[in-house]
Amino acid sequence: MRGRKIKAQTGFWHNAWRYKREEPSLEKILMIPGPCDVEQDVLLEMSRQVVCHYGTEWTNFYNQTCDLVKELLNVAGDVFIVNGSGHLALESMVLALGERNDEIGIVDNGNFSHRMIEILDTYGIKPKVLEIEWGKIVTPEQVDEFLTKNPTVKSLALVHSETSTGVLNPIEEIGRITKKRGIIFAVDAVSSAGIVPIDMESDGIDLCATASQKGIGAPPGLAIVAASEKGLDFIRKRKKPIPGWYASLSIWDKFRREQASFQPYSITMAVNLVFSLNKCLKAIKEEGIAQRYKRHNDIASMLRMGLKELGLNIFCKEAEATPAITVVEIPEEIGTINLINHLKNKYDILIANGLGKLKGRVVRIGHMGKNARLVNIMALLRGIEEFLVQ
Known part of the structure; x- marks a missing residue:
């Protein structure tokens, strides 16, 4: 464990996703702040x-x-x-x-x-x-x-x-x-x-x-x-x-x-x-912008709930947050690069480091368009939980 209180691996997210990883390639699940995966x-x-x-x-x-x-x-x-x-x-x-x-x-x-x-x-x-x-x-x-x-x-x-x-x-x-x-x-x-x-x-x-x-x-x-x-x-x-x-x-x-x-x-x-x-x-x-907005808001709320369950903090007030991405604080002893590499190498999921004065302090998770789906959120949370309990 990395010196931080988190949920045990038998928690809610542990069995929520089974992900079969193929051989490494340029193709990843793009949960960065853009571009996103394309239909x-x-x-x-x-x-x-x-x-x-x-x-x-x-x-x-x-x-x-x-x-x-x-x-x-x-x-x-x-x-x-x-x-x-x-x-x-x-x-x-x-x-x-x-x-x-x-x-x-x-x-x-x-x-x-x-x-x-x-x-x-x-x-x-x-x-x-x-x-x-x-x-x-x-x-x-x-x-x-x-x-x-x-x-x-x-x-x-x-x-x-x-x-x-x-x-x-x-x-x-x-x-x-x-x-x-x-x-x-x-x-x-x-x-x-x-x-x-x-x-x-x-x-x-x-x-x-x-x-x-x-x-x-x-x-x-x-x-x-x-x-x-x-x-x-x-x-x-x-x-x-x-x-x-x-x-x-x-x-x-x-x-x-x-x-x-x-x-x-x-x-x-x-x-x-x-x-x-x-x-x-x-x-x-065809989807309707109101329904599309609701879908993105719902996915953002689910992700943020899961991140908080794992003991992580959202960088801004949730009431002021965009439904397009989530910026989450990462403790220094854990390290943003370590988490990013774990998700990329084991789950083929890409998330992004912070920018400017926030580099190394936060990671940025995109959930836009095709990626605003529960299956992506489950995979991501499973990977983060696994990393935190190492």
Whole structure:
């Protein structure tokens, strides 16, 4: 035993799972904060013959996929889907938030919200920062006070589901504040879109960045940015171009309008990724976002109950936790790397270490999309219990 009181191996989880491990391979159960495992019918879309990335037939399919994203996020403006990771979507979103001398507000309460500051700094843009302790949400009252103290801030950006700390920031309440003040509200929903209901129109969200490989459940490789009518108007009325080219929403918007019926983007589109994204979006629609949210919440609750049964602590308050991942504290004498390697080598399950100031202090467990299933949670808890009693 590793100097910590835990449940005996004859406990509840011991006989909950029998896992037959095959020979080691690159394929693991991806219980990391993304990407997640992909459904077989979605993978089959990737094996389709490559089609031309322009022309009426393809553009109709691409636009249908954009419409499915618009429906998922309830936005009346437009959606841009481009080859790239969630970071491309994030960079495109934050660069659109203002001119070089405009004041941009950033809520910094985790690794990925801090990444927005780093991106802006690369372009010589210094935002106003509302710093919140890692592991805590930002409250509407804190946002209101911050904006009162910084009346020249024209836009505010935050991360919805912060996968470095496990919190889910209250975008609905914050959106009401930014809407009332008339400022642009931008949300990183890379790990929440497709899991947590997001209503851009009702919540006053003007720009929303996400990606294909997390809550939506498709393979990695597509960056997605949705813009409200207000967000589009904000971008189009800029006096100076957005810095860069590939990450510029002005460029994306230009091609979207000028080549709307033939090739509504400036690149060779990863058509098979769009096939898979379309399949996932239709599956989400069929399941229903409310039911999907409930499924993820139920799985998250079961996992956290099991972790607490094993004597481990959740890093943030459970009432403030995202249903996409769980961040759990690991005692120093146990070691995060030791636990990660045990699960990988014996159970073919991958979980992730902490990021930034939390590296070596926590592990991050993803339960998104296909992986939000009881069978995965049982296997994981069985492996953790076995490790703890060694």
